Amino acid sequence: xxxxxxxxxxxxxxxxxxxxxxxxxxxxxxxxxxxxxxxxxxxxxxxxxxxxxxxxxxxxxxxxxxxxxxxxxxxxxxxxxxxxxxxxxxxxxxxxxxxxxxxxxxxxxxxxxxxxxxxxxxxxxxxxxxxxxxxxxxxxxxxxxxxxxxxxxxxxxxxxxxxxxxxxxxxxxxxxxxxxxxxxxxxxxxxxxxxxxxxxxxxxxxxxxxxxxxxxxxxxxxxxxxxxxxxxxxxxxxxxxxxxxxxxxxxxxxxxxxxxxxxxxxxxxxxxxxxxxxxxxxxxxxxxxxxxxxxxxxxxxxxxxxxxxxxxxxxxxxxxxxxxxxxxxxxxxxxxxxxxxxxxxxxxxxxxxxxxxxxxxxxxxxxxxxxxxxxxxxxxxxxxxxxxxxxxxxxxxxxxxxxxxxxxxxxxxxxxxxxxxxxxxxxxxxxxxxxxxxxxxxxxxxxxxxxxxxxxxxxxxxxxxxxxxxxxxxxxxxxxxxxxxxxxxxxxxxxxxxxxxxxxxxxxxxxxxxxxxxxxxxxxxxxxxxxxxxxxxxxxxxxxxxxxxxxxxxxxxxxxxxxxxxxxxxxxxxxxxxxxxxxxxxxxxxxxxxxxxxxxxxxx
Amino acid sequence: xxxxxxxxxxxxxxxxxxxxxxxxxxxxxxxxxxxxxxxxxxxxxxxxxxxxxxxxxxxxxxxxxxxxxxxxxxxxxxxxxxxxxxxxxxxxxxx
Numbered sequence: 001x002x003x004x005x006x007x008x009x010x011x012x013x014x015x016x017x018x019x020x021x022x023x024x025x026x027x028x029x030x031x032x033x034x035x036x037x038x039x040x041x042x043x044x045x046x047x048x049x050x051x052x053x054x055x056x057x058x059x060x061x062x063x064x065x066x067x068x069x070x071x072x073x074x075x076x077x078x079x080x081x082x083x084x085x086x087x088x089x090x091x092x093x094x095x096x097x098x099x100x101x102x103x104x105x106x107x108x109x110x111x112x113x114x115x116x117x118x119x120x121x122x123x124x125x126x127x128x129x130x131x132x133x134x135x136x137x138x139x140x141x142x143x144x145x146x147x148x149x150x151x152x153x154x155x156x157x158x159x160x161x162x163x164x165x166x167x168x169x170x171x172x173x174x175x176x177x178x179x180x181x182x183x184x185x186x187x188x189x190x191x192x193x194x195x196x197x198x199x200x201x202x203x204x205x206x207x208x209x210x211x212x213x214x215x216x217x218x219x220x221x222x223x224x225x226x227x228x229x230x231x232x233x234x235x236x237x238x239x240x241x242x243x244x245x246x247x248x249x250x251x252x253x254x255x256x257x258x259x260x261x262x263x264x265x266x267x268x269x270x271x272x273x274x275x276x277x278x279x280x281x282x283x284x285x286x287x288x289x290x291x292x293x294x295x296x297x298x299x300x301x302x303x304x305x306x307x308x309x310x311x312x313x314x315x316x317x318x319x320x321x322x323x324x325x326x327x328x329x330x331x332x333x334x335x336x337x338x339x340x341x342x343x344x345x346x347x348x349x350x351x352x353x354x355x356x357x358x359x360x361x362x363x364x365x366x367x368x369x370x371x372x373x374x375x376x377x378x379x380x381x382x383x384x385x386x387x388x389x390x391x392x393x394x395x396x397x398x399x400x401x402x403x404x405x406x407x408x409x410x411x412x413x414x415x416x417x418x419x420x421x422x423x424x425x426x427x428x429x430x431x432x433x434x435x436x437x438x439x440x441x442x443x444x445x446x447x448x449x450x451x452x453x454x455x456x457x458x459x460x461x462x463x464x465x466x467x468x469x470x471x472x473x474x475x476x477x478x479x480x481x482x483x484x485x486x487x488x489x490x491x492x493x494x495x496x497x498x499x500x501x502x503x504x505x506x507x508x509x510x511x512x513x514x515x516x517x518x519x520x521x522x523x524x525x526x527x528x529x530x531x532x533x534x535x536x537x538x539x540x541x542x543x544x545x546x547x548x549x550x551x552x553x554x555x556x557x558x559x560x561x562x563x564x565x566x567x568x569x570x571x572x573x574x575x576x577x578x579x580x581x582x583x584x585x586x587x588x589x590x591x592x593x594x595x596x597x598x599x600x601x602x603x604x
Numbered sequence: 605x606x607x608x609x610x611x612x613x614x615x616x617x618x619x620x621x622x623x624x625x626x627x628x629x630x631x632x633x634x635x636x637x638x639x640x641x642x643x644x645x646x647x648x649x650x651x652x653x654x655x656x657x658x659x660x661x662x663x664x665x666x667x668x669x670x671x672x673x674x675x676x677x678x679x680x681x682x683x684x685x686x687x688x689x690x691x692x693x694x695x696x697x698x699x
Contacts, residue, residue: 233664233694233695234664234695234696234697237614238613238614238694238695238696238697239697239698241613241614241617242613242614242617242696243698244698244699245698246613246693246696246697246698247696247697247698247699249612249613249691249693250612250666250693250696253610253612253668253671253691254668254671254673255671275613276612276613276616276617279617297698313698314698314699315699450699451699454699456699457697460666460673461666461696461697462662462663462664462666462673462675463664463697465662466662466673466675466676468676469673496699497697497699500697563671564668564670564671564672565671
């Protein structure tokens with residue numbers, strides 16, 4: 001199957017059961033590349049501004065990039081997009097595994113789903129053949145059971161499945177979509193939107209191999225980049241041996257490992273729960289890679305309890321560990337498995353429970369509120385396990401936790417204990433120790449998030465060069481470039497981890513090599529800038545203002561109490577005006593007309 | 605008192621060493637000399653190489669003295685005092 005610059009969209013209306021196909025104008029792929037970019041474009045054309053995220057009118061889009069399903073290293077990524085029930089803004093969640101590549105092999109680039117089925121259904125795609133089938137028998141079942149059952153009942157042994165678990169069905173605001181059992185389009189509640197549509201799963205089976213028009217030349221480009229990844233100490237050795245959890249000790253020693261709901265940046269039990277411990281305790285059985293991945297960072301694990309699965313990764317292990325004060329690696333790993341089975345975002349789940357623990361500590365959640373459940377105290381494995389299940393099933397206080405920490409803390413009259421940006425829980429780096437990351441969090445188009453601009457790379461890890469983490473000068477420019485390049489990588493269909501070894505020129509070679517486009521480096525980066533601005537405009541249509549380009553008060557006003565970052569706060573006010581200016585936005589953070597005209601999105 | 609060394613990541617897995625203490629001599633030691641000495645342990649050989657490199661383009665190793673990255677100090681010429689903690693990581697990243 002050769003590359004087409006006309007993005008192939010499969011439209012599914014669950015209310016009318018109508019299934020149609022269309023091709024987007026070639027200009028869309030040239031301007032927005034595909035994946036996250038093209039998905040956001042499509043979302044902007046389909047969405048009414050005031051749509052309730054959990055109503056049938058909220059579209060749910062699965063978007064592959066031009067490189068998804070190709071031989072490009074890590075070329076297996078897809079994005080799930082919609083309006084988020086957690087933030088009320090753009091939801092745009094990326095996942096790896098095999099599903100995205102298989103979707104591409106059916107000959108479809110993007111699935112666009114609207115409406116709501118009258119009873120639970122799943123979507124079965126076998127190349128051109130598309131069918132909506134009854135899923136009543138799967139409603140209420142976990143993601144592993146659903147995945148296995150669907151493959152069996154269709155007789156499609158090699159099919160790939162993306163589905164929701166009970167959390168998505170129950171419309172927990174941070175439910176995720178799980179594909180290939182262990183990979184998650186994790187954040188912003190895309191699973192809740194899938195649940196609101198009565199759509200349990202999508203099963204794909206394809207036979208069309210995507211190839212470049214000049215496949216031989218493309219393979220030369222690919223081989224050279226695979227070698228770069230294999231030869232690099234991080235992508236060739238470190239990530240395979242220790243996975244992302246190699247970071248636990250680094251971030252803790254740096255003093256920015258958020259502990260007990262960001263009350264401090266040093267976790268005294270890191271040694272018990274870190275990536276090294278996962279190996280030394282014998283829980284790690286082997287590593288695994290997603291489609292076409294030479295890095296292979298996934299953790300295949302088994303516990304002394306007999307439980308098996310994948311993970312935890314750094315973010316999940318932190319959210320369920322240090323963030324809640326839990327130091328039992330077995331409990332952390334078990335809850336990680338539970339989140340995958342129920343279909344819960346581990347970051348928001350862990351941090352919402354951490355917020356509840358602080359509210360309990362402060363007496364704002366009372367013992368009676370727990371309805372007989374275990375004391376909601378920091379460090380309690382029992383509480384972590386119990387309330388994760390309650391959240392997924394919306395039982396007891398779980399129905400309040402399922403709303404996310406922002407709504408929970410507001411309801412308790414103490415919004416300051418919700419460690420969120422724009423309503424989404426923050427990930428595993430305390431920005432009081434990493435100033436540029438603070439700016440990146442505050443300006444992220446999907447709220448609290450580390451994968452929109454990973455400033456940890458230069459500020460802590462020294463990639464591509466080491467910056468002073470406490471300097472604010474020049475950080476706005478770094479954040480902008482990282483945000484734009486990340487948007488390009490997400491839109492191509494590649495994994496962000498490639499960027500530890502590859503530079504912008506490598507992505508340009510891969511992108512041009514496959515599509516036959518002739519982007520210059522500036523033009524490619526401008527695609528990223530265009531996507532970033534389109535997301536911003538969409539968020540503003542949803543009612544967002546620059547007031548929400550900020551951080552929780554704790555990070556701006558409470559000095560870090562101990563450790564290497566003692567005394568530090570985030571000096572956001574020193575970076576934000578420069579960031580707006582570099583972006584071509586007004587002092588109020590609104591993209592200027594000239595900026596939108598230059599990017600060719602003033603009419604959208 | 606002594607200088608406390610903490611070894612992490614692949615260096616820990618390859619050497620089996622987690623923590624050790626080095627004498628501080630006259631109260632301070634050059635970080636490069638510490639790395640050179642550590643490089644004689646099995647599994648920590650890359651540190652000897654690192655100590656002998658010219659560091660022209662920086663280094664992918666992440667080394668902290670009491671939580672401050674050696675690139676914010678003086679690299680191999682950083683001065684480590686008696687009682688300080690040196691944390692050593694091989695090139696690492698995640699997310």
